[in-house]
Amino acid sequence: MSAKAPRWPEGVARHALASVDSTNAYASSLAPGLTGPAWVIAGEQTAGRGRRGRGWSSPRGNFYGSLVMQPDGAPDRAALRSFIAALALHQTCVALTGLPQSFTLKWPNDVLLNGGKLAGILLESAGQGGRIGHLVIGIGVNLIAAPTVDQVEPGAVPPVSLLGETGLRVTPEMFLDHLAPAFAGWEAEFVAHGFAPIRSAWLAQAARLGETIRARTGTQERHGIFETIDDTGALVLNMNGMREAIPAAEVFF
Numbered sequence: 001m002s003a004k005a006p007r008w009p010e011g012v013a014r015h016a017l018a019s020v021d022s023t024n025a026y027a028s029s030l031a032p033g034l035t036g037p038a039w040v041i042a043g044e045q046t047a048g049r050g051r052r053g054r055g056w057s058s059p060r061g062n063f064y065g066s067l068v069m070q071p072d073g074a075p076d077r078a079a080l081r082s083f084i085a086a087l088a089l090h091q092t093c094v095a096l097t098g099l100p101q102s103f104t105l106k107w108p109n110d111v112l113l114n115g116g117k118l119a120g121i122l123l124e125s126a127g128q129g130g131r132i133g134h135l136v137i138g139i140g141v142n143l144i145a146a147p148t149v150d151q152v153e154p155g156a157v158p159p160v161s162l163l164g165e166t167g168l169r170v171t172p173e174m175f176l177d178h179l180a181p182a183f184a185g186w187e188a189e190f191v192a193h194g195f196a197p198i199r200s201a202w203l204a205q206a207a208r209l210g211e212t213i214r215a216r217t218g219t220q221e222r223h224g225i226f227e228t229i230d231d232t233g234a235l236v237l238n239m240n241g242m243r244e245a246i247p248a249a250e251v252f253f
């Protein structure tokens, strides 16, 4: 397994903590003193945050990391970095395992391994007047342990761990050694060429593309064929010939 890690990206800081409440919270606290992007990883989190106000179970041995940056542009554009993070995660997982067929991406930003949830991404930002002050991209990866099915929402994709599915032991440090350069590479592509190449690369790894899925937005639920994502990153569902772009939802298979 495990390819040699590429070079650490120039100008990017790295902080490793034994324990923290949330790497997202810590990364956010670094923002006022930043001179460039910074990664924060922690051995454990005591108050890990998940999407939609949920918690994120954070025992030792899994990966908890956040990248804080001060991106140019409007909040909508900054939010597209969840796709960059998903691609960087996919690249990292494939590099460390040599198993390209095993990993897929679930809209909007989960990484699946053999169809189970391996990793999640939580974007948080601060700013004023329609501008982003700083963006935090938080990433959790079940390297050695995953929550049990009864610990997640009914109907959610069952969580899995890298160790459980592949027998491979990867440390959080090794994971970051690959993830940070992978993120920097996709970020450079985004800055140079915009969202189009990111969108194509993401779609090439998408789970359930062309299949019927359910998208829940608040209390509303829609069934339709997952046709594509549009140039804003919205999920495009085809419901009996009627196409709808859904900017934010929880997806169920």
Ligand SMILES: O=C(O)CCCC[C@@H]1SC[C@@H]2NC(=O)N[C@@H]21
Residues within 6 Å of the ligand: 021, 022, 023, 024, 025, 045, 047, 048, 049, 050, 051, 052, 054, 056, 063, 064, 065, 066, 110, 119, 120, 121, 122, 138, 139, 140, 141
């Ligand atoms: O709900 C999800 O799928 C997203 C989970 C994101 C968890 C990560 S772990 C590192 C970072 N710090 C946090 O508190 N949350 C994110």
